[in-house]
Amino acid sequence: xxxxxxxxxxxxxxxxxxxxxxxxxxxxxxxxxxxxxxxxxxxxxxxxxxxxxxxxxxxxxxxxxxxxxxxxxxxxxxxxxxxxxxxxxxxxxxxxxxxxxxxxxxxxxx
Amino acid sequence: xxxxxxxxxxxxxxxxxxxxxxxxxxxxxxxxxxxxxxxxxxxxxxxxxxxxxxxxxxxxxxxxxxxxxxxxxxxxxxxxxxxxxxxxxxxxxxxxxxxxxxxxxxxxxxxxxxxxxxxxxxxxxxxxxxxxxxxxxxxxxxxxxxxxxxxxxxxxxxxxxxxxxxxxxxxxxxxxxxxxxxxxxxxxxxxxxxxxxxxxxxxxxxxxxxxxxxxxxxxxxxxxxxxxxxxxxxxxxxxx
Numbered sequence: 001x002x003x004x005x006x007x008x009x010x011x012x013x014x015x016x017x018x019x020x021x022x023x024x025x026x027x028x029x030x031x032x033x034x035x036x037x038x039x040x041x042x043x044x045x046x047x048x049x050x051x052x053x054x055x056x057x058x059x060x061x062x063x064x065x066x067x068x069x070x071x072x073x074x075x076x077x078x079x080x081x082x083x084x085x086x087x088x089x090x091x092x093x094x095x096x097x098x099x100x101x102x103x104x105x106x107x108x109x110x
Numbered sequence: 111x112x113x114x115x116x117x118x119x120x121x122x123x124x125x126x127x128x129x130x131x132x133x134x135x136x137x138x139x140x141x142x143x144x145x146x147x148x149x150x151x152x153x154x155x156x157x158x159x160x161x162x163x164x165x166x167x168x169x170x171x172x173x174x175x176x177x178x179x180x181x182x183x184x185x186x187x188x189x190x191x192x193x194x195x196x197x198x199x200x201x202x203x204x205x206x207x208x209x210x211x212x213x214x215x216x217x218x219x220x221x222x223x224x225x226x227x228x229x230x231x232x233x234x235x236x237x238x239x240x241x242x243x244x245x246x247x248x249x250x251x252x253x254x255x256x257x258x259x260x261x262x263x264x265x266x267x268x269x270x271x272x273x274x275x276x277x278x279x280x281x282x283x284x285x286x287x288x289x290x291x292x293x294x295x296x297x298x299x300x301x302x303x304x305x306x307x308x309x310x311x312x313x314x315x316x317x318x319x320x321x322x323x324x325x326x327x328x329x330x331x332x333x334x335x336x337x338x339x340x341x342x343x344x345x346x347x348x349x350x
Contacts, residue, residue, distance in 0.1 A: 006125075007125025008129040011129020011130040011131075011132070013129075013133075014130055015130035018130070034128065034135070037131060038128060041124050044117075058121075059120065
């Protein structure tokens with residue numbers, strides 16, 4: 001948990017100084033990317049608490065999920081249909097599920 | 111324990127990527143995109159700016175009026191002393207009247223033209239905005255009947271006035287106008303009324319198509335002057 005917070009803070013500092021900009025057009029892709037990252041993070045923390053963390057699954061999940069989410073968003077953009085809702089919905093649901101399980105684990109330890 | 115450290119490292123890396131994405135996106139939104147506000151507040155800002163611009167326009171219009179009265183005061187002052195200037199300024203008044211640069215009043219008619227009342231079960235795709243040619247025909251008819259001054263929604267129709275659809279408005283003198291259109295005409299009220307109300311004339315055509323048209327004769331019609339500047343870039347006077 002502490003590692004994750006340190007990582008986010010470090011990332012924000014790095015991201016503040018690196019000269020990457022994106023136009024507002026891609027904000028859908030960014031929203032999907034942010035959700036994918038949060039989802040992976042929560043999944044990783046959960047697996048770690050359950051002592052069945054697998055680095056290959058963790059990393060491949062992050063990149064695979066992001067790829068599918070980006071592909072959906074792009075396809076939706078091309079077709080004029082908001083397909084990225086699917087990614088947002090799936091990630092959002094999983095995020096809350098994972099969080100509730102993390103909460104249970106943490107409360108049990110206390 | 112070594113495996114655990116590796117796990118923490120991976121989680122740390124992913125959180126760092128998350129942080130980078132968040133801060134880049136934050137910077138972009140706070141920077142140029144929508145000038146640091148979400149679409150809803152942006153809408154509010156734009157509508158506020160629109161209102162400000164509208165009031166500014168009104169102030170500028172009243173300024174124009176002020177300067178024009180000042181100018182005519184100066185002209186009348188000058189013409190009092192000099193007979194030549196007096197002649198010229200009376201000619202100037204005449205040309206202004208002809209050109210539509212003076213407020214005028216007199217007898218005439220007033221036509222109210224509006225879209226059909228939206229009834230349930232009645233299609234609403236009849237819209238006068240997309241049939242501006244009918245307004246053109248109406249204006250043409252009025253001119254043929256000897257109209258001396260015409261205005262549509264207080265936009266004076268002069269020699270360079272256009273009437274055309276642009277977007278969801280009818281643009282007259284480059285100003286977007288929306289129904290109802292109040293068309294004021296000065297001229298012989300009986301002739302004008304007869305010209306538009308004749309059988310199978312323009313008013314009956316409009317009514318047949320479902321538009322609301324009301325023609326009212328009046329002894330006191332006031333028409334405002336053209337509020338703009340005409341610049342001739344290409345037409346030069348031919349000297350003979």
